[in-house]
Amino acid sequence: QIYGINPTSPNNPPGPLSPLPHHTTCAPLLDDTDPPLFSPHEPWSFPPHCTPPGSKNQPKLCTFTVTSLRGDGGISLVTTPQVGAHLAHVLQDADIAWLEKQRGYPLAAAPDTPYVIKTAPKETSHDAKESKKKETKGLGVFAKRLIKEGEILMAEPPIMVRLTEQRYWKVRDVYQALSQASVRLPLREKEKLLGLSRSGKGYVVDDVLKTNVFHVTVQGVDHTGLYPLIARINHDCRPNAFVRYSPRTLVVEAVAYKDIQPGEEVSVSYLPLNLLTEQRTQLIKEWGFNCTCSLCTNPQLFKGSDKNRDRIQQILESLDHNENRTQAKVQAAVDEVEELVVKEGLAGQLGDFHGIIADIYLNVGDLKKARKYGKSAVKLLGHYAGVDNMRTDRAVAFLRELDALEARR
Numbered sequence: 001q002i003y004g005i006n007p008t009s010p011n012n013p014p015g016p017l018s019p020l021p022h023h024t025t026c027a028p029l030l031d032d033t034d035p036p037l038f039s040p041h042e043p044w045s046f047p048p049h050c051t052p053p054g055s056k057n058q059p060k061l062c063t064f065t066v067t068s069l070r071g072d073g074g075i076s077l078v079t080t081p082q083v084g085a086h087l088a089h090v091l092q093d094a095d096i097a098w099l100e101k102q103r104g105y106p107l108a109a110a111p112d113t114p115y116v117i118k119t120a121p122k123e124t125s126h127d128a129k130e131s132k133k134k135e136t137k138g139l140g141v142f143a144k145r146l147i148k149e150g151e152i153l154m155a156e157p158p159i160m161v162r163l164t165e166q167r168y169w170k171v172r173d174v175y176q177a178l179s180q181a182s183v184r185l186p187l188r189e190k191e192k193l194l195g196l197s198r199s200g201k202g203y204v205v206d207d208v209l210k211t212n213v214f215h216v217t218v219q220g221v222d223h224t225g226l227y228p229l230i231a232r233i234n235h236d237c238r239p240n241a242f243v244r245y246s247p248r249t250l251v252v253e254a255v256a257y258k259d260i261q262p263g264e265e266v267s268v269s270y271l272p273l274n275l276l277t278e279q280r281t282q283l284i285k286e287w288g289f290n291c292t293c294s295l296c297t298n299p300q301l302f303k304g305s306d307k308n309r310d311r312i313q314q315i316l317e318s319l320d321h322n323e324n325r326t327q328a329k330v331q332a333a334v335d336e337v338e339e340l341v342v343k344e345g346l347a348g349q350l351g352d353f354h355g356i357i358a359d360i361y362l363n364v365g366d367l368k369k370a371r372k373y374g375k376s377a378v379k380l381l382g383h384y385a386g387v388d389n390m391r392t393d394r395a396v397a398f399l400r401e402l403d404a405l406e407a408r409r
């Protein structure tokens with residue numbers, strides 16, 4: 001059997017390799033009556049739509065659309081021409097298998113879709129004034145089976161990416177850009193966008209984006225990305241999943257932070273993990289809802305947690321002072337912080353912490369420990385932030401510096 005073709009089939013008699021009959025009857029792929037294979041605005045599917053800035057030194061705001069990203073769905077970008085030019089290269093990278101090689105495991109979600117999207121049960125608000133009210137979270141994502149820690153639940157490219165900074169352009173022009181970005185999307189992505197939850201206030205595309213986007217960086221510039229499947233995951237201050245963004249592919253993955261039991265709701269934190277209750281409550285209100293998670297609703301839980309988080313901050317600040325940078329004091333600080341980090345479920349931030357510790361050990365001249373924590377930072381950041389994340393790049397650069405330093409000795 002050659003390439004899965006049955007040699008005894010009447011269409012493919014045994015003998016020298018010959019094309020199947022329908023291959024010989026195909027019209028030539030290109031002739032002078034065919035439309036051009038490539039759009040004149042390659043890689044964009046339409047001419048970019050641009051809005052001039054309010055003043056001379058500011059960039060234009062442009063809408064770029066590709067109707068088939070890596071052979072699949074469409075994507076629209078609302079950003080500056082400079083970022084658009086960079087993203088043109090990112091989007092033209094049809095085979096992102098190189099990233100799989102770099103990180104040593106596939107850039108793909110579990111093929112059996114281990115979750116179901118359904119209405120989340122109502123929960124009691126933590127707000128004293130509204131404590132009798134039952135809050136609805138809308139739809140949510142629930143585990144269909146045991147999802148093991150580290151498993152990738154979802155891996156998705158965005159359907160829309162928008163520059164965060166919008167103040168250089170008139171609101172009307174920004175909405176015009178967003179409108180172009182949505183109407184140019186293929187029908188499937190348009191339906192996904194308009195089917196997402198929203199507050200019902202303001203211009204619909206802007207409202208959908210504000211309710212559902214994740215922060216992403218493109219060439220170090222702040223943007224927000226709309227990932228329609230991952231956007232169905234509700235918030236929890238002690239989540240059981242986290243999101244990992246790849247700036248070189250734009251793909252976001254939802255990954256299990258711990259084992260998730262069948263029937264359990266999958267949650268991610270919309271905020272940095274280490275915030276205190278007051279900061280979290282304030283920021284969540286800006287999202288337009290009251291957080292009903294256990295860490296926000298149970299005073300006993302949040303008082304203890306705030307104390308631990310305050311203590312972590314205190315220890316990190318104490319390490320800024322030279323008198324605390326002796327081998328013994330640094331080791332005691334590291335041990336205490338690690339214990340508190342585990343207690344608070346902040347393992348996702350341990351990579352950044354190990355990066356700081358590596359730097360401190362370098363400053364006190366303990367290169368062996370600097371290397372140990374530097375390596376750990378690369379490993380943890382590669383897992384929680386992604387192998388091509390800027391924070392991971394910095395941790396890798398630290399190890400290179402260490403190599404160079406040791407080579408000079």
Ligand SMILES: C[S@@+](CC[C@H](N)C(=O)[O-])C[C@H]1O[C@@H](n2cnc3c(N)ncnc32)[C@H](O)[C@@H]1O
Nearest residue numbers: 137138139197212231232233234235289291292
């Ligand atoms: C990104 S969407 C999450 C999916 C959304 N529930 C849906 O139906 O598509 C964010 C919205 O979900 C709701 N939500 C998410 N987490 C919540 C929580 N912990 N408590 C209450 N509402 C929540 C809020 O309405 C928020 O604006």
